[in-house]
Every structure is written in structure tokens, then in C-alpha cells.
Amino acid sequence: MALLIQTSLCKKLLCLSKALPVMSMKLSTEGTREYIISEKVGEKKNVGLVRLNRPKALNALCDGLITELTEAVSEYDADKTVGAIVVTGSERAFAAGADIKEMLHQTYSENLKVGLLEQWNNLSKCKKPVIAAVNGFALGGGCELAMMCDIIYAGEKARFGQPEISIGTIPGAGGTQRLTRSCGKSFAMEICLSGNQITAQEALTRGLVSKVFPPEKLVDEAIRLAEKISEHSPLIVALCKESVNYAYETSLTQGLQFEKKLFYSTFATDDRKEGMAAFTEKRKANFTNN
Structure with missing residues (x-):
């Protein structure tokens, strides 16, 4: 009888332990x-x-x-x-x-x-x-x-x-x-x-x-x-935010140099290509965050 009770209790504890991470993730x-x-x-x-x-x-x-x-x-x-x-x-x-x-x-x-x-x-x-x-x-x-x-x-x-x-x-x-x-x-x-x-x-x-x-x-x-x-590319939004914050924290000369480098870097992204293509083709851009 004691063995049955112990086995049943272990099963309940195992089920509870499996459920807890899911509950925690939902709350977090x-x-x-x-x-x-x-x-x-x-x-x-x-x-x-x-x-x-x-x-x-x-x-x-x-x-x-x-x-x-x-x-x-x-x-x-x-x-x-x-x-x-x-x-x-x-x-x-x-x-x-x-x-x-x-x-x-x-x-x-x-x-x-x-x-x-x-x-x-x-x-x-x-x-x-x-x-x-x-x-x-x-x-x-x-x-x-x-x-x-x-x-x-x-x-x-x-x-x-x-x-x-x-x-x-x-x-x-x-x-x-x-x-x-x-x-x-x-x-x-x-x-x-x-x-x-x-x-x-x-x-x-x-x-x-x-x-x-x-x-x-x-x-x-x-x-x-x-x-x-x-609605915009998350990747480009992040770069733009970074550039504005840099202006907030540094001199104009440093900020202009930093902005130019970030601007150039957008030309290595798929979203820059898609954005400009969509503009010229007069359609809505489909950004992929790449």
C-alpha cells in the first residue's frame, strides 16, 4: 500500500514539475x-x-x-x-x-x-x-x-x-x-x-x-x-536609433562620421534593396529584417 502511495505521489510530482516551466514562461x-x-x-x-x-x-x-x-x-x-x-x-x-x-x-x-x-x-x-x-x-x-x-x-x-x-x-x-x-x-x-x-x-x-x-x-x-x-525594417530602425543616440552623446563632427558609416552599411542589407525597389515600383515594401 505504501509503495502504491509513493508511486502515485511521484507521478503527481513529475506532472507538476513538467507543468511548472510552462507556467513560468507564460508569466515571464x-x-x-x-x-x-x-x-x-x-x-x-x-x-x-x-x-x-x-x-x-x-x-x-x-x-x-x-x-x-x-x-x-x-x-x-x-x-x-x-x-x-x-x-x-x-x-x-x-x-x-x-x-x-x-x-x-x-x-x-x-x-x-x-x-x-x-x-x-x-x-x-x-x-x-x-x-x-x-x-x-x-x-x-x-x-x-x-x-x-x-x-x-x-x-x-x-x-x-x-x-x-x-x-x-x-x-x-x-x-x-x-x-x-x-x-x-x-x-x-x-x-x-x-x-x-x-x-x-x-x-x-x-x-x-x-x-x-x-x-x-x-x-x-x-x-x-x-x-x-x-512597419519599417527592424534592422534599419535599430541602426537609425543608434545614430540618433550617438548624436545625443558626441560632437557634431563625430556624429556625422558615424552616421555616414551606418548609412553606407545599410547598402549591405536586403531590406535596403527591397525598400528602394518597392519605392521605384510603387508598391509596399516587404522587409525581412536582413
Whole structure:
């Protein structure tokens, strides 16, 4: 009898062990995790949508949320059916900042050892375009997270700012650097040294965001842009993104040389040949990502 029970239990455990990897894979690619919701959207399901989902904390960026976010973006980056990615929050908050409670008792030596905030850089490594759809508050780490994305669309009620100065520290995930490059030294100094917030319209005027929409239309507009990008060759899109980022980080002379080399390199691709052939033949291009 004991042998029968043991055999039956082993069979159940074996079935469970076989089922677990499948369940884990499903949860790791799409669906609701602890801090985010991810899904493929758009008419052709070729856009990866990642929604920050920590509403009680206004999507404060704790380590767990950043881990889940970077994992989801990395998965969509590797997914051949996805052409672009949209990151958003709620209408109340994109992300109100980093999680201060997690950092409250950190020390200088601990920060050096664990590399505090270094995990955030993983978002910038994505080869596919990432669009931030910002409604509500994008403050501190939330503003920095938006600036890590390639394009920022904002809702009319969005608010941006780097208020770290008011709690005795400075931006640590690119706020002083990316804001300066996007909006200029004087404006970056004003925002970072005062801690003041700016509206979506002022962010548009300063070049921080591309477009402003009514809050209820924001995500749909971001998805529409992502769908448009996804129509093009993923290979060429990645090269173009790389070239723009190079301009953001280097001198004009270096940027022009880099752009020319990438331009030449497209002539070694099948998609460049197909794109130009389709144009001359007045038909839609059939890109193969080669």
C-alpha cells in the first residue's frame, strides 16, 4: 500500500514539475506581474505595452518594479514579432519617483557595493524604440525613466520635475545629464536646483516631449506611433536609433562620421534593396529584417 502511495505521489510530482516551466514562461512573457502589466497590442499585435502597476505608491520605482520593467523590455526586444515598445503608468502617475523608503538607510559604501540604480541602465540597452506615454506625475526617477526612453508623449495634465534637491540629494539616474542635453544648461539648472515641476506644455516647449494629448487618448496615440515604426525594417530602425543616440552623446563632427558609416552599411542589407525597389515600383515594401 505504501509503495502504491509513493508511486502515485511521484507521478503527481513529475506532472507538476513538467507543468511548472510552462507556467513560468507564460508569466515571464506577458500578463500581470507584481508591479507591471505587459501585453502585445496594436492591430497586428506588434507593439509591446508595459504598464507600471503600483497604484497605491503612485508607481514609485522600487527595485522589484525596475527589475520587472527591464525584464519585460528585454523580452520584447528579443521578440521578433514586436517592432516597438510603449511604457506607461496610470492617468494619475507615470511614476512619482524612486522608492525613498528603500534608499532611506543606504550608505555610501553600500551604494558602491550594490551599484544602486545601475540596473536602470538596462532600459537604455534596448535596440528597439521605446516610447514613454506619460500621464500625471513623472518626478525624480519617474522623469529620469521617461528620459531613458527614445520618445516621450505626454498627457495634458502631466507634470515633470527633479525634486531630489528638496530631500537632500541629487538626481542619480541621469536627471542632471539628460535634462541638460534635452533642454539646455540654464533650464536644467533651474529645474534641478529649485525642485520645481513643469507642465506638459512647458515640457513640449522646452523639447523634453514630442507631443501632448488629452490624457484619455495618450496611450492610444503612443501605440499608433509604435505601430507606424513597426512597419519599417527592424534592422534599419535599430541602426537609425543608434545614430540618433550617438548624436545625443558626441560632437557634431563625430556624429556625422558615424552616421555616414551606418548609412553606407545599410547598402549591405536586403531590406535596403527591397525598400528602394518597392519605392521605384510603387508598391509596399516587404522587409525581412536582413
